[in-house]
Amino acid sequence: MKKTTKTYNPYNGNHLETYMLDSKSRLDEKLDLADQTFKTWKNFKIEDRLILLKNLADQVFENKAELSLLMTSEMGKPITESTAEIEKCILLIDFYIKNAEQFLQDDIIETEAHESFISYDPLGCVLAIMPWNYPFWQVFRFAVPTLTAGNVALLKHASNVTGCAIAIEKLFINAGFPKGCFQTLVTDHNAIEELMENDIVKAVSLTGSEKAGRKIAELAGKNLKPSLLELGGNNACIVLKDADLNRHMDTMVKARMQNSGQSCIAAKRFIVVEDIYDEFISKFKTKVEALQYGNPTEENTTMSCLAREDLAETLEEQVQSSIDLGAKVLLGHTREGAYYQPTILTHVTKDMAVFIEETFGPVAAVIKVKSEDEAYKTASTSKFGLGTMVFTADYEAASKRISEIEDGAFFINDMVKSDPRLPFGGTKISGYGRELSKEGMLAFVNKKTVYINN
Template sequence: MAIATVNPATGEELKRFEALDREQIDEKIERAVGAFRGWRETPVQERCRLMARAAEVLEERAEEFGRLITTEMGKPLAAAVAEVRKSARGCRYYAQNAARFLADEEVELEGARAFVRYQPLGPVLAVMPWNFPFWQVFRFAAPALTAGNVGLLKHASNVPQSALAIEEVFRQAGFPEGVFQTLLIGASQVRDVISDPRVRAATLTGSTPAGRDVGGEAGRNIKPSVLELGGSDPFIVMPSADLDRALDTAVTSRTLNNGQSCINAKRIIVHRQIAEEFTRRFVEKMASLKVGDPMDETTDMGPLAMPSILEGVDEQVRRSVEAGAKVLTGGKPLDGPGYFYPPTVLAEIPEGAPAREEEIFGPVASLFTARDIDEAIRLANETPFGLGSSAWTNDPEEQERFVDEIEAGMVYINRLVESTPEVPFGGVKSSGYGRELSHFGIREFVNVKTVWIDASGGERGRGVE
């Protein structure tokens, strides 16, 4: 895939870049190693000050960067600007909390002083996707850099200008040269970077197959990795729910980011008592959304990011219909230039159909009816994914069952699933491992060092692990 900016609303290529060669990659890795020597010794308070400055840069240039995001991947402009401001919020969160998260932790022991110290690992490679081209980078970079690591970014090949802009943010904020660098490289070059002994860890947000490649290569080289992979999130609605709020949130969640988010509500599971009304109103709301120019403030949903995404979504819908699924609205790409696909609702989806078993990375909602809470939970858990989930009920016993029994890294009750700096983000099963954000995120790429200073002079426990 070419490293190029192609406007998904028009299909026009705007700018193309040459991939770095092996010598250029080597120079950047060596620069990262040199930067790490000084950055790890920089007091955490200074690292936090610079991260707070990065937040200011993002806020000052939010409109500019928002237009760049929309141009490269097609989300509505208001959402793109909001993403930049959310990235600023993430930077500010770690600027305010990193020192506390990284402070030594004392352990009470008789006759000794023991504590845990958190120390950075070194250069970390981040392989990041195009769907949230700023936020997903900053939710890695803000904790990793304040912890004292340095970052190497391999961004998606269709958002190269966003990748370079993020490097510019850190430069403008005053970070030392080499602490954060963008690598304009193709996917085939990632393996060599991970296997380079100077690179100490890797993180990826992307597809499950990409996760196998990155996680596998990191594992072969005995390096830690964090994988945030795909999702086919359930959105369960029970009879006691506030139906108006549940409906509005279901539509918002499924079409957020033009339907291209790992935590979109992809499988809508509705109790049979309210299924008829919910379905009618949900289809009406989905069909009423305005699809068009993402720079137009009246647009609800822009194009898909790439022709391959459009073709993949169309194929999954066609295969689902061939298997017996029923199209309630949408279902075919829109005519004209650009990569537009309408909000789509499928129902009566049989086992084995893509809309039931695969992640559809576009604005396609799969509707299911559940007889009771047991069937709702079974449907929620029947996919190989386990990232986010949303359940709508005002019954405390049902809430507890969903919290306890849904197989996912995140369960949101009566709320849209979202990533936010204050709580950990990540999944289970084929949705990956490790956690981003909160204090868990900043401790993923550190040496959790045990320190024991014996004051007794004894030999307690010698020879026993």
């Protein structure tokens, strides 16, 4: 009997689609096609690749409404956020249309040689293992620079967004990319080890959990293949005594509650100096209470369910274990199916799950500290390293603290977010390597030294 995978709407539990998993022979066919396509795709002129990128942007724009609804149906994202995600993918494509040729041109290096330079050659077939929380953006920020650099891609997407994965492949095909440039693998995680061992696969990119990252890093090391890991986060939001709460409170709430809190770079630990603590708590609570829960397909919905019921159960357990250690519930901590009420916890200490672990949902852990120094020290007390945000009127003083934060990002008076123009990635157990910007385009290339004497 052939194996299948099913997708469900997390908001109402309705079955969406049933998909046949690729057989072993079908996976082999896709690998072979990728290998054959790479031999011709790597020789495409950059201007020809950019024409296809423009076509891709047009395809995404023309299908924006349909793609947004598909995303909302499969993982429960409010429709306004789904639409924004699709629009961000178009901005990403446009960025690389404008900059790819410059990023990939040879770097001339003056030496004793007649001519010496660094050339950037594609590696070949790159395997991408992607998560469900941003089912289009996560894939596009990998695929667009990787393919434009001359590689081909295989996508193993999260099973609960299989429809999105198939739709993405169709976008590339309809844009005119050669068949085999971008292929979706409809398979389970059991096939990944064999894929990693195949000589056709030259590198791997994973966005996912720490557990998945450790496994992929192990397989990549075992097979001596480059890897890029973007893993979990436990970002701190430092609120100093001179922070302008009226100006920045909407940003702080969005930093935690966007995508129903299901973001690796969300503000998960709010570290608030005691001078401003009571004012922060009052205003933060008011804003969170105003979030509109409802059907994610409705335009006025700002908070919806989580992508699966088991995710809500895990979040509930993390919160309850923290309550057992002394945390106080200021708001929330009720669950119904996949819905978990936006929750604010106070009296949070460093031994609690909501401080130590990544909480993937709408839970804000608030920690009161006595001073600015204690705030920065507390923020750095984490095994994660994706990003830190600081809210203060004295941005120049905050700038002097940049080197104290080991994370991959440091944002002052704004939420940590990804931007095509800036490199994105983490440190410590949040992973390694960088996506986006020039670094993302050069993530899977051979930086080749060329030395010519006459």
